[in-house]
Amino acid sequence: MIYKTEAGANEIRHRYEQTLASWPVPAEHLRIPTREGETFVLASGPEDAPPLVLLHGAGSNAIMWMGDIATWSKHFRVHAVDVIGEPGLSAPSRPPLDSAAYAHWLDDVLDHLDLDRVAITGVSLGGWLALDYTTRRPDRVERLALLCPGGVGRQKVGFLLKALLYKPFGQWGVRRSIQAVAGVDSTATPDVMEYLALIFTHFQPRQDRLPVFPDDALRKLTMPVLVIVGGRDAMFDSFGTVRRMNHAVPHATVTLLPDVAHSILGQTQPILDFLRS
Numbered sequence: 001m002i003y004k005t006e007a008g009a010n011e012i013r014h015r016y017e018q019t020l021a022s023w024p025v026p027a028e029h030l031r032i033p034t035r036e037g038e039t040f041v042l043a044s045g046p047e048d049a050p051p052l053v054l055l056h057g058a059g060s061n062a063i064m065w066m067g068d069i070a071t072w073s074k075h076f077r078v079h080a081v082d083v084i085g086e087p088g089l090s091a092p093s094r095p096p097l098d099s100a101a102y103a104h105w106l107d108d109v110l111d112h113l114d115l116d117r118v119a120i121t122g123v124s125l126g127g128w129l130a131l132d133y134t135t136r137r138p139d140r141v142e143r144l145a146l147l148c149p150g151g152v153g154r155q156k157v158g159f160l161l162k163a164l165l166y167k168p169f170g171q172w173g174v175r176r177s178i179q180a181v182a183g184v185d186s187t188a189t190p191d192v193m194e195y196l197a198l199i200f201t202h203f204q205p206r207q208d209r210l211p212v213f214p215d216d217a218l219r220k221l222t223m224p225v226l227v228i229v230g231g232r233d234a235m236f237d238s239f240g241t242v243r244r245m246n247h248a249v250p251h252a253t254v255t256l257l258p259d260v261a262h263s264i265l266g267q268t269q270p271i272l273d274f275l276r277s
Contacts (some may be wrong), residue, residue, distance in 0.1 A: 008202025055126030061088030153240030230260030261267025
């Protein structure tokens with residue numbers, strides 16, 4: 001059970017479906033059968049455009065791409081995937097992270113969409129999933145753009161302590177925890193904060209640590225790679241991510257934003273420029 005109560009799950013789904021109604025561009029709502037259960041995908045952009053797959057972070061869903069989709073879908077057929085086991089409309093399945101299960105799941109998604117080779121953009125957990133898939137299936141990935149990806153730099157444990165410290169303080173504590181861990185500015189993005197607070201009031205986040213990719217796996221990333229990380233990330237050691245990517249994937253474009261936390265905003269155009277270069 002990935003939700004604390006069924007009532008809470010219904011509230012999150014209802015809010016999500018309401019928000020999807022204001023998706024900035026026309027989109028197909030696809031329900032794809034996979035070995036891990038049904039997977040929900042929003043498909044936007046011209047059907048004959050190059051394919052781009054989006055993988056969101058933990059505790060989120062395709063809504064996180066609303067600020068990017070209008071721009072990206074002018075140039076790509078964009079498939080925003082609701083990751084399984086997260087608070088979207090996909091199955092609640094959470095297979096072991098240290099297995100090939102997520103790669104098999106994405107195989108099923110891409111095969112159903114009849115996509116042999118794609119560009120992938122992933123954030124945080126979605127960045128880890130993108131790396132996991134690409135290191136296992138390098139021939140299927142054209143380009144790889146990653147924001148604060150897991151599995152490269154050390155995963156910090158201090159953010160869990162911060163979350164626990166605020167837990168006894170109700171909704172105020174939930175908001176403070178989100179701000180401390182993700183770096184989301186509640187004054188600049190009140191709607192985002194309200195939605196995240198709803199999710200983490202009713203949702204059970206993953207507790208297992210993301211496996212770290214060895215250098216030998218990272219060296220399989222022979223396609224163009226873009227990595228953007230924040231120097232104040234509370235979840236991952238961004239400086240370690242930069243060092244390891246520069247060492248194992250020297251052709252990658254790696255950008256460290258020194259004053260940015262885990263939530264990295266304003267990268268719509270830089271990612272588009274990379275994907276189209």
